[in-house]
Each structure stands twice: as C-alpha cells, then as structure tokens.
Amino acid sequence: MSTEQNHLPERLQEIVEEFEGSEGREKVELLIYYAERMLEFPEELRQDRCETVEECMTPVSVTATVDDNRMTFYFDVPEESPTVRGLAAIMADGLNGSAPEQVLGVPRDFYQPMGLDKVLTMQRLNGFTAILAHMKRLAAQAMER
Numbered sequence: 680m681s682t683e684q685n686h687l688p689e690r691l692q693e694i695v696e697e698f699e700g701s702e703g704r705e706k707v708e709l710l711i712y713y714a715e716r717m718l719e720f721p722e723e724l725r726q727d728r729c730e731t732v733e734e735c736m737t738p739v740s741v742t743a744t745v746d747d748n749r750m751t752f753y754f755d756v757p758e759e760s761p762t763v764r765g766l767a768a769i770m771a772d773g774l775n776g777s778a779p780e781q782v783l784g785v786p787r788d789f790y791q792p793m794g795l796d797k798v799l800t801m802q803r804l805n806g807f808t809a810i811l812a813h814m815k816r817l818a819a820q821a822m823e824r
Contacts, residue, residue, distance in 0.1 A: 687789060688781050691773030698793035706798045710765030717768040720755040730817075734809035736802065737763040741810070743817040750782060750821060751775050752814060762799065766807045770814060782818035787811060 687695065698706055724742050732739040740755040752775055754767040774782055787808055796804060 686784055686786075688774060688777045688785075690776070691785065691789070694769055694773045695789065695793055698795065701794075703798065706794060707762075710769075711761050712765075713768035713772065714761040714764035716772070717756070717764055718753060718771060720753050724753060730813070732806075732809055732813045734812075735763065735806045737806070739763060739767060739806070739810065741767070741813055741817070743814070743821065745779070745821045745824075748778050749776050750779060750818060752817070762803060763806060766803070767810055770807075770810055774814065779818035779821040783815055783822075785811060785815070 698709060701709055720740070724744070730741060732741060737760045738755075738757060741752060743750050743752045745751075752771045754764075754771055756764040756767050758764065774785070789811075790804070790807060795807070
C-alpha cells in the first residue's frame with residue numbers, strides 16, 4: 680500500500696481494505712451491497728443544490744451539506760445502475776463526516792489497491808475519478824464559505 684493511502688479518512692481506508700481483501704466476484708457483490716445501502720437523496724436538497732457529475736455516462740447528481748466542518752454527501756443515481764450506485768455509495772460512506780480538507784486530500788487514484796480494475800471497465804473507473812473530483816469541488820466551495 681502506498682504511503683498516500685495512509686492519509687485517507689479512516690472509514691474510506693476501511694473500505695479500500697475491504698475491497699483489497701476480496702477477490703473477483705466478491706468485489707462485485709460488495710459494490711452491490713454498497714449500492715443497496717446508499718442514503719436516500721433528501722427531496723429538500725434536490726431543488727437548488729443538486730449538481731450533475733457531467734463526466735459520468737450514468738446520470739449522477741450530488742450535493743453536500745456541512746455541519747460543524749463535517750461534510751455529508753448525498754447522491755442521486757438510478758437504481759438500474761447498481762455499479763455506479765455502489766461507487767457513489769462507497770464515496771459517500773467513506774467520506775461522510777470528513778472535514779473539507781480531508782476530502783481534498785484524497786488522492787485521485789486512491790482506489791487502485793481495491794482491484795476494481797479487474798471487475799470494472801475503464802469507463803466506470805473514470806466515472807469513479809469524476810465523482811471524487813466533483814466531491815473535491817464541493818469541499819473547496821465549503822472551505823470558501
């Protein structure tokens with residue numbers, strides 16, 4: 680594991696290790712597990728705070744709230760896209776409760792040890808990177824406030 684991985688927020692590090700310790704079909708099953716646990720997107724946030732992750736082929740929308748310098752991310756991803764829902768849910772689960780500075784410090788390739796390249800297409804992995812980039816933009820905006 681690279682030294683950069685040691686700087687991940689604790690929960691995201693746990694998720695990386697969970698995937699790292701799984702093999703083949705188990706990785707896909709974990710993605711589905713996370714997809715099923717995704718937080719519902721609050722309707723009150725949808726109106727004016729929801730932003731689309733343009734780089735994703737699947738419609739992915741995200742917003743964040745900040746309370747006491749801790750971020751909570753909410754994603755809206757169609758249920759018929761369980762892989763993408765799983766990736767978004769991993770990001771929310773792994774980064775919810777983090778300070779904006781921690782979100783900004785996540786390396787763009789943090790997921791490499793997870794071995795997702797063995798079960799997902801490069802297009803999906805690019806979407807994963809785009810989701811993180813969008814979350815970082817929201818974190819930067821939170822720091823400006």
